[in-house]
Amino acid sequence: MENQVSRRNFLNRLGVTVGAAAAATAVPATYFAGPRPAHAAIKVKGNIPDKPFKTGHITFLTGPANLLGEPGRKGHLLAAEEINAEGGFLGKRKIETIVADEAAGTDANVKELRRMKLSEKIDLFTGVISSGNTPALGPVAEELGVLTMFNDGCTDFLFDKAVPKPKYVFRVTNIQSADGVTSAVGAAKAWPQAKKVGSIQPDYSYGRNVHEHFMLAFQKLVPGAASVSEAWPKLGTTDFTPHITKLLSDKPDALICGLWGGDYVAFYKQALRYGLFDKMKVATTLAFGGQPHAIGKDHPEGVLAGAHANYFFTHPAKGRWPINDSFVERYYKRWNEYPSFESDGAYVSLYLLKAAIEKANLLVGGWPEDDVIISLLEGMGMDTPAGYLYIRPDNHQGYKDTVIGMTKNDPKYDFPIWDPKSIITIPIRDITAPPNWPKPGTSHNESTAAANWLKTTWLT
Amino acid sequence: MNLLETINLKKYFGETHAVDNVSLTIAEREFVSLVGPNGAGKTTLVNVVSALFRSDSGKILFKGDDITHTSVTERVKAGIARSFQIVNLFDDLTAFDNVTLAIFSRQGKTGNPATLAHLDHEVSAEADAVLAQFNLTSKRKEHARDLAQGERKLLDVALAYALKPKLLFLDEPTSGVSTRDKGQIMDTIASVVRGEGITAVIIEHDMDVVFKYSDRIVVMQQGAILAQGTPDAIRNNDQVAMILLGTSGPDAFTRKD
Amino acid sequence: MDILIIQILNSIFYACILFLIAAGLSLIYGVMRIINLAHGSLYALGAYVTAWAIGTFAAGAPLWVSFLLLPAGAVVVAAVGAAIEPTLLRPLYNRPEEYQLLITFALLLILEDAMHFLFGGTPLTAGAVIDSMGTMPIMNLRYPVYNLLVIAIGIAAAVFLWAFIYRTKFGVILRATSQNMRMASALGLNVKRVYVQAFALGCFMAGLGGAVVVPAQAAVLGMGIEALILAFVVVVIGGLGSLEGALIGALIVSFVRTAGIQFFPEIELAVLYLIAAVVLLVRPTGLSGRA
Amino acid sequence: MLEIKAIDTYRGPAHILYGLSLRVEKQEVVCLVGRNGAGKTTTIESIMGFLPVRTGQILFDDEDLTNLPPHERAKRGIGYSPDDCGVFPELSVGENLMISRWLGDEVARRRDGKERANPEAQAFDIFPEVKTLLQRQGLHLSGGQRKMVAIARAMMLSPTLLLLDEAFEGLAPVVVNRFIEAVMKIKAMGVSILMAESHLAAATRIGDRLYAIDRGEIIFHGPPKEALANEKVVKALRG
């Protein structure tokens, strides 16, 4: 009992808010993501060439991960269309996008990025879903000196190790370690008695990151919790039955699942048939990460459904945060579906850049050099559909408060959404390493700076 | 001195006694013809002695050494070479390269990946000499597959010859060659073999050839040696004549045990 | 205990699928001496076609419609096979086997993208079929009834194929052609036609594998390449060109895989390839192949 | 019945038959004698359609077969027993026979305009012992049994012409006589036979006519007795 009390204290100290409150921004932002209000005309200083602004976008066009890639691409295109409707960046430079398939593999992506920059002469590189790919593409982007806004592929590893001192590379969605921690907080709050934890993760860096950070946080929140079963299906697996049987045989109380995209859809459908959801509580990091309609009504309720600790379109709820209301509306009108966190990330990326370009133009006039744009992106804040987003200057990583909720069916939708009462919001500063925290390989050898920060400071 | 000696050599294929208790000796510098009807076991005997097949039992002595259990390569190194009834060449290589290969192998140079073959003038000269001996000089640069049947037959023998063997088996060197070219081929082969003092065992069915070139004739039937002797002795052996001519009626099928 | 039963059932289920793919691969090799690298892609094609057919025609229709459409994948793949053999493979029978291997590799590339083009990049499912059949209890756990159906289909296919090959006129023709193609033609068999039929039958088996697996899993791009390599392991272990071999191999691979995921997940796949390599080394004709 | 007009045949690069011609009349046993490698098997395989003929023609019942595939030739009633017998090793003897029985029904129907009453009769009449072997695998037959099965199988086809390649090779003497009787029986059934033989003696015993082949050319053609007296033939066959 004592544990539980102190745990509650922990939760309070973490600043977790429950329910539909949320979206209270810490800092009022000057910029917001979305079309300019009708009355605010574009003020442009100097001469702007009307050369198109070429953008390279690599994302999953095929395969199970397409469930994440597709909304990202759609978010990007929506923003580009809106900006182009105003005449483009600074009213002059229309955005042109060339797209390539991330499913071609890491090596092919590296080659394609080089081609985009060297042969197609792109001005901006964006997209990328897999956290296996950003650590490969980030350094290449730095080598090539191409301004880059990753909208996902959010592994800590990118700015912890692969590009420790980024210049050209930025990333908009939340940092990966927050996924595992957010799910752990949600799970600890919902199922404080669960001590035996099972884990099913895709067999690559994302899965390992989720597993590590979830266990780290969960064991701090639920003393005595231990991992009793691990399953590591290959990314893109279609047959999860041996893994499901393995999990069933080890009888955990709760399961942490980091599968995503088509893999998660296949997994939950197969798990249903074996009654896995009746045998254990299930927490996920990315169940709600794909297109919302990809999850069927057959999905069980009461599953902790992660959205990469970022965004789900029903939160902030209608009427509470006009930026989101309007985004969802415009997105639905354009694509006839609801946006996912990837849509938000890709959409916001372009608006962030737009804001930085406009600001830079006011400062220096004409079309600003990359260096100026970069210096303005660093430390920039913006109100986005998901709430307030802040680009930290030390590592070029975007941060926003994390959210997670329980699945519930709602007659208004053909798919489950978050139960509004169950949604929790965690201030990002409470679950991730602060600026300039020592990186792995400096004063410690943890896998991420966040892991080291959690271990040494969290809840003590 | 006996160059080759087989002692009670046996090779059965199921019910067929292809080589049945053959004890044969070949003396140095002898030119021996192996004759007999189809299926008499001549080629099988050569196959066993040249290690293409393992014998079922018996012994093979070469220069007095027991070589029964040695491999093809070891026998080649010891000095046993052969040609083939159905031409067996390196079809994608030129006639010249076919021969140089044999010379390189003989000189133990085939393991060398670091020198250029065509710059080894000594070998090239020898190869050209061999080609000349077999009247193939004009075909030097032709691929083996493009040669005429008679030329292929000659090249097959030339390859074996280029190994400078002590003992050379020639398995029907004129089969499949038109009558026109036959005599010329045999003359070429015989002159080379005689000239170099090589011991030769030839499987041949043209009795004119056999009588003309052989020192000794060995007649085989049903896997066993039926008779052997000088050409004259064989010519006058009625039993042999009957068998070889196949004129003996049903008796031709009588197994000689 | 219940877990053990489920794991055994799952292994058998998986073995059935592998058998269907591997038997086709083995059959084609046995008759035509061609290693069909596109075989996995044909399996994937079967899965796609069935999923697409069920998704398109059976939506909202009664369950039996879905079952009627289940074999669609197998039939279409057999037809594709019947078209491929005379056009792409036949010109190569007199060429070195490298070319036969290469053309099937080309076929693999083409089929993978053709499926991408036809069915799109997102996985296709036919989960309604398996869900409508419900689950059955196995002590404390549940097990999908459909899986039992697949096992039944797998066993039936094995028995049927065996009977087909060893008890029918066509089977005699097929075996005769595989043993001595020239003699078969001298006895009046149209070897070209037998080849088309054999190839189509092999493809049918692969397509059937895909068709029955798709309700339980999903049709995704790349599933064929993974399946091919496992089917390869199966036929190598069992013996190229041997039907019994395909069965033995499928069981070994499937049980080793289940055990591997449970007990030694790190080296599960490596173990399978190592078994294949060792079998090849010690007994290149496989466990039940003849020399 | 069968007429070969000046054919040239190659095996890969090797030119084997040089303008070879021969004829087989109705209900006649014709022997083609020659040594190993003389071109006997090549001739038979050219007739059967395994080897393409570069020039010349092959006529059967006045129909040009030159460009037909082997199975079409079989359909016209040409039975074939190759030198290696060609018994399918992993099929039972029964199955081996069955294959040609199916076609035999068609051949008979086409020729006689009616079904065969008893398809097995001819074959079992020639070699009754084959009946006892039906369950046995081809692989487990002895050499003589294999020859019998091969000939019985060819007869199941209800042929009008039978091609026998080295039918007596490797047989024990007692058995040879049985085979010679069998050939006579087949002839009596109204079937023409073309035999490739390397034993002149055997050929002279059964052949109605004889062709001698050497190095891909016919060097003699006539009654068997004359062949024995012909020095060229005798020389070509010695060895």
Next chain:
Amino acid sequence: MQNDASRTGPSMLLILACVIPILVVLVALPKFVDTYQIQLLTYGLIYAIAGLGFNLLLGYTGLLSFGHSAYFGLGAYSAAFMAKYFGVGSMEIYILGGLLITGLVSAAFGYICVRHTRIFFGILTLALSQVLWTLAYKFFWVTGGTDGLRVPFANLTLLGGLIDFKGRDTYQAFTQSYYYYVLFLFCICTVFMWVIVHSPFGKALQAIRDNETRAQFLGVRIRHYRWFAFLLSGSFTGLAGILWVPLNGLVTPDILYWPFSGEIVFMTVLGGFRTFTGPIVGAVVFNYLKVYAVASTAYWQLLLGVVLVVLVLALPTGIVGTLSRLFGKFRKR
């Protein structure tokens, strides 16, 4: 089928007359084309080294390996390990160390594989390469799993430290220097391989390919020679893998997976495996073909597949084989 390589006594003059202009063009190229093209060509030359090695087995020894990704990947991973675990940045050390490792492994694998020929050889090489793939895939704590290992050129030094690429925006400088580095090694490899195939040993390999039995009867120890050819072939391919890593910047298990072996076969057949220059031309062309296919259509596999079908059905001798036949006809006229 023509076989350039086995023509008696290749004419040195003719060869030099062909090679020197090509070499001049290759050396001068960076002056005229942009970084991207130079980078692509570097990839092409590296694949050409792999192709040369592969073709020693396929074209000259008559063994079709469907597992050459193993040696390419081994070379690449060896260099990556040295970079990650030993902080090595010297290209020369990568090459020495990598060659040692690929040499040892191909010696071991080769010893096993050459016991078989034809299809069994192919399957055995495939199975062994797949073993390496699963190891690279599963042992992520060593190999980085699917994320792979990075080998940034920023830490790389060439020529024993004479050239390095520290600081920002050095990509162009790296691409140029590395192009010349690879070009130089490519020339060495080509000459070396040319000598091998024209040596008595090379002739013996061709003899084994054409007629195993007869080669045996000339006293050639077949299995021995095949094994040695395998070793050389694996080492060449391994060298290509080593050179590929800094250029690519990272190594992932993809290059150990069997479809990459298929690509090596593809490029060799594209150029023509019965000619010496075939694999070189094939590798360079294939690289361009694939890059532009990937860039221009989502259905690049289909495009490659169709090219392969056309190649196998209509031009089995590949680009070089077909060209030399056309040239031969032209000359005869």
